[in-house]
Amino acid sequence: MLREIHCFTRVAARLSFSAAAADLGMSQPAMSQAITRLERAAGVRLFERSAREVRLTAAGKALLPYAEQALESAAAFTAEAARLARPTIHLAYPPLVGTLAARVVRRLAGRGPSMGPSIGVELRAAGRAEAARALAAGEVSAAILATPAPAAFVTAARFHVTVDHVAVPAGHRLAARPRLVPDDLAGQTLLTPSARPWAGLPGHARLVPDDDFAAGLDLVAAGAGVLPIPQLLVRAVRRDDVRFVPLEAGELRITYALAWSRERVTPELMALVQAVQDALWTR
Template structure:
């Protein structure tokens, strides 16, 4: 045999072998039955072997046909992989962008990433969960073009797609008497410690809450910034302190050792937004801002 048989003929052979019939093979291939029969006959002539035993009632593989079928399947799979890889190499490279984000708003970051991955042309988003300080430093060093983080926003940055997250619950240990109350006010927390960050910028939610809890109240400062609220639930469960809980946390993370009690301490809310270095706005950042805004509008 001087040349390899055409793939189309091999494909017809494999389909007839799978169905043991020319009519069903032809229907699956979108060909006429005579065309499939001719392709198989042509392949048999080129190979010099009979692939099927034909009768008026049935079609059966010959021993040669049964022996060659696995090779035919491998050949067709390799050809399909070859075509797919060629198409991948021929396609223009996908754009990508890195986005740092606060863990609390990870669900929003993920939805924005899916939105960009599904558009045409697609944009891949590399998500990097970072705390406020780490995200700010990554922006300053140029490691990420944008970050989805909470106020106060870094100096020298422009912000967009701002939104608020209400802090309307208090996370308490499941066995604490506060867990049985319909709601909690600051007046009930005199003998409890409240988990807080050491850094509380003026005008921010934590500064307002600290002002409300002046006097006999105790603060348990746990870090410079509070970003990973989910991790702090371990401290709540251990009885180390109570945690003012954003609504996102209360609705997304349920634990048997923690209860979320409505917290009536005034208008407490965290402000989030997309921040990027001031100056010329790269096209990828503009696209990211639009994706976050669209995600907020449709959530």
């Protein structure tokens, strides 16, 4: 019946049996037969036909929106069935490395025949504590975590994010500086979204819960401290109440790794590991 409904909508769009048949790669007699079958099944006439024109009947006009909706529903059904049939893994990641996570999703979705079927990835933005909890509970297949990761997890594909700016309140005395060095931060409260203070930076450490840079920037704007951050975040955030000042601090960086449970290894997980490694090599 869907084939006949498709024929009906095409003829309605073209108001020509021959043009609709050509669109669908059918012969004109086959198109006419499909419309006749649909009219018999529906119990109404859909088109007025003459030698010079084809017109929708009142019944045809009334039924056309339902026919279009039926085709849309059928297409949605097919797409959702294909998605459900595709192997899917769940990846938790910190928003800071969302660009990398997106590249991994595209790589796994676009795998060629020689690499096996495409793999769907469900992304879950999460801070370190929440990602580690979800991974331990089996809610996600893998997680990108700031290192060191909990000892219960296997890790691979380590990479570094350089910390080369400091977020300060817009009215702070450091906001107008062209650049900062570590000694400029002496006496400041340093907000840190990790389990350890910033190595090599003076100041008083104050932890931001769950590796949340967004919450850290809110604290900066409120005057609770200053926040060393990567350029990745500087490019993505625009705030009038915060200034980003370049920081010359050598090898200051955050190290991340892909982590997973050794009890839950699957072929899809190994494909994810490879995709992350490939994405890191080709950025």
